[in-house]
Amino acid sequence: MSDDNKDTAGSKEPREDGGARGRVIGTPSPARDRALLAEDDISAPAGAGEQLDEASAKRAERIVAAFFLLAFAGSVAFIAYYIGWSGRDGGMHGVTRARESNFWLGGMMALSFLALAIGVTIWVRRLMTSKPIVQERHEFAADQQTREAFTKDFLEGAEDSGITKRPLLRRTLLLAAAPLGLAPLVLLRDLGPLPEKRLRHTFWAEAVKKAQAEGKKGVRLVVDGTNRPLKVSDFSSPGGMITVLPEGIEEHVREDQVLTQTAKAVTILINIPRDQFKPAKGRENWHVNGIVAYSKICTHVGCPAALYEQTTHHILCPCHQSTFDATDAAKVVFGPAARPLPQLPLAEEDGYLVATSDYHEPIGPSFWERG
Structure with a gap:
């Protein structure tokens, strides 16, 4: 070791040139002199063989x-x-x-x-x-x-x-x-409480029954937020999507049940080009000129499936990326959802879009079907 190194190692004196001396590798750390806890700290437990005070x-x-x-x-x-x-x-x-x-x-x-x-x-x-x-x-x-x-x-x-x-x-x-x-x-x-059979029916069933009792074909669809009845001509451009509810849901539901019933009945309306639409067997009459309605509640865990890709005609749930094909009965094409979005049967009456029945399967997550 050179004289310079000997002079530097472990030395606490200032250097001749006035600069601060650095610690040389291998020398004891000065932190030992500034321990956070003293050796006889009262908070430390007694050692082996020692008796507690x-x-x-x-x-x-x-x-x-x-x-x-x-x-x-x-x-x-x-x-x-x-x-x-x-x-x-x-x-x-x-x-x-x-x-x-x-x-x-x-x-x-x-x-x-x-x-x-x-x-x-x-x-x-x-x-x-x-x-x-x-x-x-x-x-x-x-x-x-x-x-x-x-x-x-x-x-x-x-x-x-x-x-x-x-x-x-x-x-x-x-x-x-x-x-x-x-x-x-x-x-x-x-x-709890468990949903039991409550998710097998929505306000659409009650509204359709009331409308048919008055001699109508079904209950009119109203735009969510404005409650304006929706005409077929208002929704004639392919590629669009809108959220709708059954007419009269706020007037015919108890005030403390409006939020729950609305959440169950919320529906998305999509206009699909006729040449790309593939209605499922037995559902050929469930659409109006390519306009179809699906439940907005994702069948994975119940998030709102509120995104729509116009080029692919895919409905997307933003929570876990479940993807449904709107042209093919909302079948699952990607993601964790286990079944398609329930479809709402539609018809036209006096130029307005109407629902002719409730959903034919439970809305919401698949595991609720066991209730």
Whole structure:
């Protein structure tokens, strides 16, 4: 090593030229002199063979128990709010209460998990002894000696953790964990009620029945948003798509059911060139000059299939890219959807487009058909 290197290695004196000295590879890191935790940090667990200071341990035990009780209170408050308060004034699923419900439910669940995590961390850091554990690889089938050794190590570990000799910690930990175990069961409420047979029929059936009782061929289609009845001449250009609903849905449906019934009945109307249209067998009369109607609800998971490619005549769902062929009974040509979009039978009456019946198969995701 040259004199220059000897002078540089490990030296803390300024260089003769006035520049700062850099650390040479192989020299001790100066970070060791600035450790974040001291060697005798009180938060560190006792080493092997060392005894815990019982007064300090009791103090830590009470702190841990307090955090466990806080976790228990947060879990109980979560369940109580979900079952009770969130059911008022439109419930937690109402538009005006959604933000409030998310804030309180998320906050209380976060408080429960955070308090539980802090309590367990303090328990491990302050009340458990630290012993080096060496584990060797052996055959999977353990012999009797190994099983006995495991039992012994397990009992020693339980004793070292303090869970057997500190009943306050054991009881408050179980108390804090119990509501957290029940919380997922409470959340199952959001998965129901099951749709059962409700998706096999939409408001189209009721509207068609009412119109036919008045001597009409069917119920008129109205443009979503304007409620204007749609004439065949208004939709005569091939390549277009529009969203329609049955006429009178807002007047003949209970106010609290309008959103649900509208979501079920929403339909897309597409004008396909006659030379490219391939009506399915038995559905030759379900269109009007190439104008066809399909449910807007994707048969994968229920997203709105609201995109249309005029050049390929494909209906696309933006959620998971399910693609349906509008010229061929909306059959699936790509993506995870398991079945075509349900088709709505159409006819013309007094120049207006009308639906002559409800959908002949359930709308929405395929798995709901099992209900």
